[in-house]
Amino acid sequence: MATKPASPQAARIFARAVRDQRRSLPAWAAATAALGALYASFYPQLADGAMADMMADFPGPLRDAFRLDDLSSAAGYLGSSIFGLLLPLLMVVYAIATGTRAIAGDEEDGLLDVPLAHPVARTRLLGQRFAALATGTAVIAATVFLAMLAVRGAAELESVSVAEFAAQCLNLALLGCCFGALAVGLGGALGRRTPVLAGTAAVAVVTYVFDRFSGQLGADWLRHLSPFHHYLGGEPLRTGFQWADAGILLGASLVPLAAGAARFANRDLGT
Amino acid sequence: MDTVIELDRLTKNYGRRRGLSGLTLDIHRGEVFGFLGPNGAGKSTTIRLLLDLIRPTEGTARVLGLDPHADAVRLHRRVGYLPGDFVVPGRWTAGECLEYLTSLRGGVSRARLTALAGRLDLDLGARIRSLSKGNRQKVGIVQAFAHEPELLILDEPTSGLDPLVQQTFLRMVTEARAAGQTVFMSSHIMSEVERVADRVGIIREGRLVTLDTVAALREHAVRRVRLTFDRPVPAEGFAHLPGVVDASTQGTTLHCRVEGSPDALLKAAARHTVTDLLSEEPDLEELFFTYYEGAENGHEAGLTPGR
Numbered sequence: 001m002a003t004k005p006a007s008p009q010a011a012r013i014f015a016r017a018v019r020d021q022r023r024s025l026p027a028w029a030a031a032t033a034a035l036g037a038l039y040a041s042f043y044p045q046l047a048d049g050a051m052a053d054m055m056a057d058f059p060g061p062l063r064d065a066f067r068l069d070d071l072s073s074a075a076g077y078l079g080s081s082i083f084g085l086l087l088p089l090l091m092v093v094y095a096i097a098t099g100t101r102a103i104a105g106d107e108e109d110g111l112l113d114v115p116l117a118h119p120v121a122r123t124r125l126l127g128q129r130f131a132a133l134a135t136g137t138a139v140i141a142a143t144v145f146l147a148m149l150a151v152r153g154a155a156e157l158e159s160v161s162v163a164e165f166a167a168q169c170l171n172l173a174l175l176g177c178c179f180g181a182l183a184v185g186l187g188g189a190l191g192r193r194t195p196v197l198a199g200t201a202a203v204a205v206v207t208y209v210f211d212r213f214s215g216q217l218g219a220d221w222l223r224h225l226s227p228f229h230h231y232l233g234g235e236p237l238r239t240g241f242q243w244a245d246a247g248i249l250l251g252a253s254l255v256p257l258a259a260g261a262a263r264f265a266n267r268d269l270g271t
Numbered sequence: 272m273d274t275v276i277e278l279d280r281l282t283k284n285y286g287r288r289r290g291l292s293g294l295t296l297d298i299h300r301g302e303v304f305g306f307l308g309p310n311g312a313g314k315s316t317t318i319r320l321l322l323d324l325i326r327p328t329e330g331t332a333r334v335l336g337l338d339p340h341a342d343a344v345r346l347h348r349r350v351g352y353l354p355g356d357f358v359v360p361g362r363w364t365a366g367e368c369l370e371y372l373t374s375l376r377g378g379v380s381r382a383r384l385t386a387l388a389g390r391l392d393l394d395l396g397a398r399i400r401s402l403s404k405g406n407r408q409k410v411g412i413v414q415a416f417a418h419e420p421e422l423l424i425l426d427e428p429t430s431g432l433d434p435l436v437q438q439t440f441l442r443m444v445t446e447a448r449a450a451g452q453t454v455f456m457s458s459h460i461m462s463e464v465e466r467v468a469d470r471v472g473i474i475r476e477g478r479l480v481t482l483d484t485v486a487a488l489r490e491h492a493v494r495r496v497r498l499t500f501d502r503p504v505p506a507e508g509f510a511h512l513p514g515v516v517d518a519s520t521q522g523t524t525l526h527c528r529v530e531g532s533p534d535a536l537l538k539a540a541a542r543h544t545v546t547d548l549l550s551e552e553p554d555l556e557e558l559f560f561t562y563y564e565g566a567e568n569g570h571e572a573g574l575t576p577g578r
Contacts, residue, residue, distance in 0.1 A: 012371070012374050020362075110356060111359065111360065113324055113354045113356075113358070114357065114372065114414075118375040118376060119347040119348045119375060120344070120375055121343065121344050268325040268326060269319075271319075
């Protein structure tokens with residue numbers, strides 16, 4: 001047998017996985033970006049301080065947790081509910097759903113027997129399906145970025161620079177990668193949908209709480225274990241690109257991915 | 272002879288449940304091998320071990336001289352596989368599915384796919400989810416045969432196919448053999464295998480209970496015989512002849528079953544005047560049931576593999 005050139009079929013799994021989201025991904029990206037832009041465009045009505053006055057009555061710890069202390073600045077406003085809660089929530093839901101389906105969901109539905117009986121190494125399948133997921137998070141983040149630029153002038157958000165928006169959106173994509181990689185990796189190890197979905201969602205909730213409430217819990221160090229802290233804690237909306245945080249998010253993606261791939265390559269495939 | 276599949280005490284345990292115990296079996300290049308057994312006997316377990324979808328608890332398998340696990344990618348290039356349950360995403364069209372799967376092997380010409388689909392009367396434009404079980408199975412057959420692999424591993428290939436398509440499929444298997452391809456196919460129905468297989472292995476509860484050529488099995492099989500005489504004959508005169516079972520008379524007619532050679536029966540019958548003789552084609556299905564039901568029901572003769 002002559003060895004066939006690797007290039008044409010090298011990225012087939014990736015290309016197929018991207019194609020398979022050609023309807024769902026644009027819809028998710030558009031909805032996420034539209035919601036984000038809608039909320040962002042309320043800023044002028046709230047910037048006069050009415051909202052901040054109302055929030056002043058909130059208990060201090062809650063204000064800290066949800067970043068409600070500085071609602072009158074554009075960066076503070078965006079960082080509280082929009083980039084602080086709404087967008088990461090939608091991103092993480094996409095990543096967990098897609099990551100769970102990538103291996104565990106397909107395996108449980110019996111969809112992996114056929115491709116894996118083809119000349120496709122298991123690690124390659126896992127890696128390329130994650131790459132398709134990462135592409136999805138990039139598409140969502142880029143759409144959010146463009147939507148923010150579109151409303152930036154009208155919504156009086158010019159105090160946040162384009163680069164600062166880009167920095168926050170990069171971290172948004174990397175946050176998605178982090179939880180997506182966990183779901184893909186757990187799927188590679190376990191091969192069943194429910195524990196992967198439940199496990200990844202639990203990690204997301206717990207690390208969100210770590211980020212928001214570690215101060216109140218008297219364990220500030222916990223915050224550093226949370227992807228959400230590295231996503232928003234460095235305040236990219238005020239300070240631009242935070243390369244250390246981005247690197248940590250990337251590293252936190254690769255570890256579960258590699259561990260999951262190693263286990264996936266050496267276990268029985270479920271029927 | 273060139274060995275294509277070489278199994279040595281291949282064992283797979285699923286927890287306490289045993290999937291396969293100590294299967295030793297050689298498949299030769301260019302043969303069609305029928306792998307028979309009831310559901311749950313270990314057929315799919317064996318096949319999934321050959322393709323590295325699961326790993327053996329003990330024992331070894333070599334396929335095309337390669338290790339199914341270490342050389343999985345290289346091996347899969349040379350194998351066509353039809354799973355027992357061919358599942359692909361329902362939103363794909365049949366054509367899209369086939370193009371994708373064959374592209375994983377470097378591609379197969381559009382003409383080849385169209386020709387195979389036409390032969391099986393498969394509509395390439397239909398969505399997988401809209402296809403019946405039989406039509407979905409055709410997609411599976413096309414993807415297994417498309418790249419003309421050296422070895423075809425087919426798990427219950429005819430399940431869901433209507434009789435006409437079954438004929439076409441069996442012709443495709445015969446042609447594959449003529450082209451030098453090796454076919455390993457499982458089934459739980461003897462009749463569909465005996466028509467194309469050179470050799471048959473019967474597996475029950477994870478163990479190989481017999482392994483023989485179809486011709487030898489047929490020789491061994493039980494045939495029903497009906498003899499009519501010009502006057503009533505006593506059944507006792509036939510009941511204890513070698514190879515004769517269940518002899519009974521009804522007036523001038525003797526019914527019995529004969530295992531192996533009918534020589535003793537004919538010689539005994541020749542002492543009377545025979546007016547009619549009917550001997551049915553040996554029923555392999557019946558032989559098959561005796562293996563299925565197992566040794567506890569007797570038929571020790573059937574349990575010696577080979578000869």
